[in-house]
Amino acid sequence: RKFQVEVTGEEAHAGTTPRRRRKDAVLAAACMVQALHRMMEDADDLLRFTIGAFEAFPGAPSVVPGRVRFSIDFRHPDDALRARLGDAIRPLCEALAGPCGVHIEEPQAAASVDFHGAAIDAVRHAVEIVGASHMDLYSGAGHDARNMALLCPSAMVFVPCENGISHNEAENAKPEDLAEGARVIAVAIAELAGAH
Numbered sequence: 001r002k003f004q005v006e007v008t009g010e011e012a013h014a015g016t017t018p019r020r021r022r023k024d025a026v027l028a029a030a031c032m033v034q035a036l037h038r039m040m041e042d043a044d045d046l047l048r049f050t051i052g053a054f055e056a057f058p059g060a061p062s063v064v065p066g067r068v069r070f071s072i073d074f075r076h077p078d079d080a081l082r083a084r085l086g087d088a089i090r091p092l093c094e095a096l097a098g099p100c101g102v103h104i105e106e107p108q109a110a111a112s113v114d115f116h117g118a119a120i121d122a123v124r125h126a127v128e129i130v131g132a133s134h135m136d137l138y139s140g141a142g143h144d145a146r147n148m149a150l151l152c153p154s155a156m157v158f159v160p161c162e163n164g165i166s167h168n169e170a171e172n173a174k175p176e177d178l179a180e181g182a183r184v185i186a187v188a189i190a191e192l193a194g195a196h
């Protein structure tokens with residue numbers, strides 16, 4: 001689920017406005033973010049929670065921020081858990097707004113997608129034929145396969161990246177791992193094509 005949160009306070013001069021009279025949007029937003037992180041703790045480490053954007057306005061060093069916008073992106077394979085936690089975001093933020101207002105929108109909420117059993121089996125079989133090491137894993141990432149799964153049997157193949165880094169300019173996959181992943185995909189596609 002993805003949310004956009006806007007906290008509205010009141011701009012004021014940083015040097016002349018007493019703290020007790022401030023409507024500091026950054027302070028309210030920071031309290032919300034900290035409480036959200038605590039609420040999203042997950043002993044199984046399957047839940048993915050990210051504040052990917054955080055902007056304060058007007059963004060001047062000598063002005064108490066009057067407005068903050070931040071994003072929430074959280075994912076979990078269990079639809080019921082995701083619904084329960086997502087539904088708790090609004091009341092939690094409202095309770096922590098203090099003298100500020102808060103407006104929350106949810107531009108995206110999507111159910112988990114289970115990939116097609118035959119496609120997964122074809123990938124598992126292809127891995128054995130290629131002789132690659134492998135493991136099943138939950139992907140919190142959407143990728144094109146998420147949309148394709150609504151149209152046809154789909155699965156995903158991941159290759160190792162150095163230090164597990166992804167979506168970062170330091171992302172690095174060895175050419176031999178990429179080649180092995182491509183072989184797995186080719187064998188799986190051939191197997192699925194032969195099955196139809």
